[in-house]
Amino acid sequence: QKEVEQNSGPLSVPEGAIASLNCTYSDRGSQSFFWYRQYSGKSPELIMSIYSNGDKEDGRFTAQLNKASQYVSLLIRDSQPSDSATYLCAVMRTSYGKLTFGQGTILTVHP
Amino acid sequence: GAGVSQSPSNKVTEKGKDVELRCDPISGHTALYWYRQSLGQGLEFLIYFQGNSAPDKSGLPSDRFSAERTGGSVSTLTIQRTQQEDSAVYLCASSSSMEAYGYTFGSGTRLTVV
Secondary structure (H helix, E strand, O other): OOOEEEOOOOEEEEOOOOEEEEEEEOOOOOOEEEEEEEOOOOOOEEEEEEOOOEEEEEOOEEEEEEOOOOEEEEEEOOOOHHHOEEEEEEEEOOOOOOEEEOOOEEEEEEO | OOOOEEEOOEEEEOOOOOEEEEEEOOOOOOEEEEEEEOOOOOEEEEEEEEOOOOOEOOOOOOOOEEEEEOOOOOEEEEEOOOOHHHOEEEEEEEEOOOOOOOOEEOOOEEEEEO
């Protein structure tokens, strides 16, 4: 079992729709959770972090964490073609240290 | 500096040669990480430096790989006797140990072994 699992996609949504990206992790001791966006040929950039169960909203992005189910998700509302990228889920066991990444989900937002 | 700086941005080397990749982290960041990303793959952890502590080398794939961090700042990743399977983008990141805000990545070094 991989430490962090994501559906590789591609996930295709129409412009204006909600894109839902999911991630599960195996280490029940994980404490910090991150979503990175990676455009083709570019390095990953941090878009969301979440540490407590529940929802965290930032603009069009909402991260959701359920530690009991070992599940973290990212919702993108009003999806735009510029959101088309690979979204990487990352998990950290402590408050700082090594991040373990999932394989990433390719998101395509079509006009 | 304002961001994580990596050099060179591209490196083409012949199989069997040694290469050095450089990373200059964000000023004041005590933690520095090396990852690599092969084409179409996720990020593979290589090594992690935190302040003056012994580095976490658990991700280095073989003894051909080594890294050092001088003066708590600049880091060099060295790959000896390069092989074609070493071809990848090598990403460096840094973070502050005081806040769990994730990493800031550099733009990477694309290594091609021919």
